[in-house]
Amino acid sequence: MNKKLANGVEMPMIGLGTFLVADGKSAYDTVLHALHVGYRHIDTAQMYKNEESVGQAIKDSKIPRKEIFITTKQRGHSTIPKMRAQFEESLAKLQTDYVDLYLIHWPNQNKEINQQTWSFFETLYLEKKVRAIGVSNFTRSHLTDLFETATIKPMVNQVELHPGLSQAPLKKYLDSEGIAIESYGPLMKGGVFEGIWGEAIGEIAKKYNASIPQIIFAWGIARGVIMIPKSVTPERIEENFKSKDIVLAKEDILAIDELNRGKRVYTDPDNSPWGPFID
Numbered sequence: 001m002n003k004k005l006a007n008g009v010e011m012p013m014i015g016l017g018t019f020l021v022a023d024g025k026s027a028y029d030t031v032l033h034a035l036h037v038g039y040r041h042i043d044t045a046q047m048y049k050n051e052e053s054v055g056q057a058i059k060d061s062k063i064p065r066k067e068i069f070i071t072t073k074q075r076g077h078s079t080i081p082k083m084r085a086q087f088e089e090s091l092a093k094l095q096t097d098y099v100d101l102y103l104i105h106w107p108n109q110n111k112e113i114n115q116q117t118w119s120f121f122e123t124l125y126l127e128k129k130v131r132a133i134g135v136s137n138f139t140r141s142h143l144t145d146l147f148e149t150a151t152i153k154p155m156v157n158q159v160e161l162h163p164g165l166s167q168a169p170l171k172k173y174l175d176s177e178g179i180a181i182e183s184y185g186p187l188m189k190g191g192v193f194e195g196i197w198g199e200a201i202g203e204i205a206k207k208y209n210a211s212i213p214q215i216i217f218a219w220g221i222a223r224g225v226i227m228i229p230k231s232v233t234p235e236r237i238e239e240n241f242k243s244k245d246i247v248l249a250k251e252d253i254l255a256i257d258e259l260n261r262g263k264r265v266y267t268d269p270d271n272s273p274w275g276p277f278i279d
């Protein structure tokens, strides 16, 4: 099941997240297992410091490179030569000559810095070193600032999104701009197993003979949200992937929509520590 991005590139709706997956055996085994289970989309980042093991697992899987969708992220907040060097380092670590999706990991609070980073991303896109470009943690105002100078619109925005923070207004805006939305932190750092979320989603899960995480990933996919659950546990990697086969009834999707409480468990992008500075 794929999402067609604005430029026609097909992105699998479910992928493997790798934040806090330690470089070395853990990241290697996790990615290799996910690929064997059927995942064809891996989400990593320069800042996760595991690109080397991710790249080695992809290579050793023997699955043709073009069948795997790799996302990585640029730390940004830097000069173009430094960002170029960091991009080349990501490619070398991932053992590839292109990435499928390249994201600005966090917005800077200085719009000119984001605009400069974005123009570098546009260059990479035109050089065909990346099949798609996008942003992460960008609010509507970060995006409208970017649009002042952008010649290519971001194709994806990866943001915190889960039943406690359904991001309905941002999603509506992104839909109107043709930007795909991608969820991170879908399990709310464990919060989905507790309180109103655990109770309500637990009831829905019983109806489908599924787990709470599976219902959440199915809910995201039903809303057109790209999901990238992270797990280093082989059984959970398999369980999470199976969520793509669950078709939720409309009433259940709406019931989960109603669990939104505007609850963030990660940093608020409008109050992030990034900038205004350039290093």
Ligand SMILES: NC(=O)c1ccc[n+]([C@@H]2O[C@H](COP(=O)([O-])OP(=O)(O)OC[C@H]3O[C@@H](n4cnc5c(N)ncnc54)[C@H](OP(=O)(O)O)[C@@H]3O)[C@@H](O)[C@H]2O)c1
Pocket: 016, 017, 018, 019, 020, 043, 044, 105, 136, 137, 158, 159, 183, 184, 185, 186, 187, 188, 189, 190, 211, 213, 214, 228, 229, 230, 231, 232, 233, 236, 239, 240, 266
């Ligand atoms: N762009 C950004 O700024 C940003 C920020 C955060 C995350 N991300 C991306 O989004 C991905 C997903 O977000 P996330 O890692 O924050 O959190 P997540 O996927 O919501 O949750 C991961 C946690 O849930 C556990 N888990 C996974 N599947 C489970 C299951 N079926 N049952 C019970 N527990 C389960 C994992 O444990 P085990 O691993 O021990 O199994 C891990 O502790 C990241 O890995 C990363 O790729 C991006």
